Amino acid sequence: MSNLFLMPRYAFTGEGALNTAGEKIKSLGSKALIITDDVMMKLGSVNNVTSLLEKENVEFFIYHEVNGEPTDIMVNNGVKKYKEEDCDFLIALGGGSPIDTAKAVGAMITNPGNINDYLGKVIQKETPPLVAIPTTAGTGSEATQFTIITDTGRNIKMLLKGPYLIPTVAVIDPIFTMTSPKSVTSATGLDALTHAIESYTSKLAQPMSEIFSISAVKKIFNNLLEAYNNGTNVKARTEMSIAALQAGIAFNNSSVTIVHGMSRPIGALFHVPHGLSNAMLLTDCLKFALPGATDKFYDLAKAVQIYKDGMSNIEAGQAFIDKVGKLCCDLHVQSLEEFGVDKNRFFNSLDKMAEDALASGSPQNTRREVKKEDIICIYKGLWN
Ligand SMILES: NC(=O)c1ccc[n+]([C@@H]2O[C@H](COP(=O)([O-])OP(=O)(O)OC[C@H]3O[C@@H](n4cnc5c(N)ncnc54)[C@H](O)[C@@H]3O)[C@@H](O)[C@H]2O)c1
Numbered sequence: 032m033s034n035l036f037l038m039p040r041y042a043f044t045g046e047g048a049l050n051t052a053g054e055k056i057k058s059l060g061s062k063a064l065i066i067t068d069d070v071m072m073k074l075g076s077v078n079n080v081t082s083l084l085e086k087e088n089v090e091f092f093i094y095h096e097v098n099g100e101p102t103d104i105m106v107n108n109g110v111k112k113y114k115e116e117d118c119d120f121l122i123a124l125g126g127g128s129p130i131d132t133a134k135a136v137g138a139m140i141t142n143p144g145n146i147n148d149y150l151g152k153v154i155q156k157e158t159p160p161l162v163a164i165p166t167t168a169g170t171g172s173e174a175t176q177f178t179i180i181t182d183t184g185r186n187i188k189m190l191l192k193g194p195y196l197i198p199t200v201a202v203i204d205p206i207f208t209m210t211s212p213k214s215v216t217s218a219t220g221l222d223a224l225t226h227a228i229e230s231y232t233s234k235l236a237q238p239m240s241e242i243f244s245i246s247a248v249k250k251i252f253n254n255l256l257e258a259y260n261n262g263t264n265v266k267a268r269t270e271m272s273i274a275a276l277q278a279g280i281a282f283n284n285s286s287v288t289i290v291h292g293m294s295r296p297i298g299a300l301f302h303v304p305h306g307l308s309n310a311m312l313l314t315d316c317l318k319f320a321l322p323g324a325t326d327k328f329y330d331l332a333k334a335v336q337i338y339k340d341g342m343s344n345i346e347a348g349q350a351f352i353d354k355v356g357k358l359c360c361d362l363h364v365q366s367l368e369e370f371g372v373d374k375n376r377f378f379n380s381l382d383k384m385a386e387d388a389l390a391s392g393s394p395q396n397t398r399r400e401v402k403k404e405d406i407i408c409i410y411k412g413l414w415n
């Protein structure tokens with residue numbers, strides 16, 4: 032059996048990474064479309080990027096309308112701006128939303144048709160260079176070949192993929208995550224944890240991805256709660272930003288499983304932020320997955336030192352899942368009800384959500400057969 036392993040061409044990490052990346056960024060083109068959101072504008076984070084570009088004599092235009100998870104409309108507007116402004120490369124500054132938008136904009140600059148034609152398709156043509164600067168320690172999108180865009184007409188989250196979507200340069204400078212509020216730190220950090228666990232327990236896990244998964248799991252257990260409680264702790268923020276990158280690299284090469292498969296329909300229909308919907312599902316889905324992957328969960332239990340002598344694999348796995356549950360609790364993960372999801376509408380949507388989850392292909396990477404009725408049962412359980 033052989034495996035392919037993909038990573039960004041350049042990854043700059045640690046404090047000061049943006050400045051270190053300056054020369055590389057300059058070499059990518061003469062005018063950048065910076066894709067970001069209003070929060071980054073208000074916080075002044077975007078000024079760090081524009082000052083660098085001014086110093087390097089690189090022109091830029093700022094498109095800051097990615098206010099919410101990315102949609103086809105945001106992508107189309109971004110493409111329009113890129114062309115009108117005669118840009119020749121892209122810089123994404125923000126959480127997964129601006130980064131995913133920038134990937135899709137790049138894809139639609141060089142590939143034919145409309146973004147909505149690409150549901151589940153592989154992007155075939157090389158895209159303009161993209162610099163991804165994450166401001167959340169979460170999605171790992173800076174290292175992945177995926178982008179998730181909502182088709183507003185069909186109300187589904189489309190997963191587009193292909194190696195051309197991997198950013199050319201990833202800049203993981205923890206300075207950008209320092210302003211992240213508690214709710215964002217919690218949801219995005221648990222998204223990273225979900226990537227790390229799912230990539231390790233996926234059917235597609237491979238030796239090159241496993242090492243990144245395990246390292247990310249350890250870093251997240253050692254630092255997420257501290258980053259949440261003390262957002263200015265540079266060490267915790269740095270460790271979390273590297274963990275998110277590692278988890279991104281891991282799932283880029285081994286995919287995600289049932290949690291992400293079931294999470295996307297909740298996001299598409301009820302606008303629950305991505306990391307939070309993962310977190311709501313996390314322990315119930317892991318309990319479901321455990322019987323098919325006891326040896327994998329045993330490894331995870333050992334990695335976070337919850338394993339005790341004499342435990343069977345299944346007991347070790349259960350102890351690991353309990354530890355995940357405790358972390359979710361400490362991070363005050365809301366339930367669907369607390370978030371304000373309408374229970375009747377949720378129950379009326381169960382069939383569509385289960386179909387959409389299976390259609391995404393992710394649940395099938397779980398080391399246990401996932402049937403439609405299993406998915407419905409887990410969705411219902413979120414209300415107990
Ligand atoms: N492409 C991939 O591989 C991949 C993987 C996982 C998730 N995603 C996608 O990523 C998106 C979610 O991204 P996200 O969870 O990073 O959130 P986000 O980009 O949607 O940001 C959430 C909120 O946090 C704010 N924020 C972000 N960084 C901040 C900071 N440093 N300080 C203050 N506020 C800050 C944003 O302005 C926004 O209001 C979803 O669309 C999801 O589908 C993509």
Ligand SMILES: [Fe+2]
Pocket residue numbers: 170222226291305309
């Ligand atoms: Fe995710």
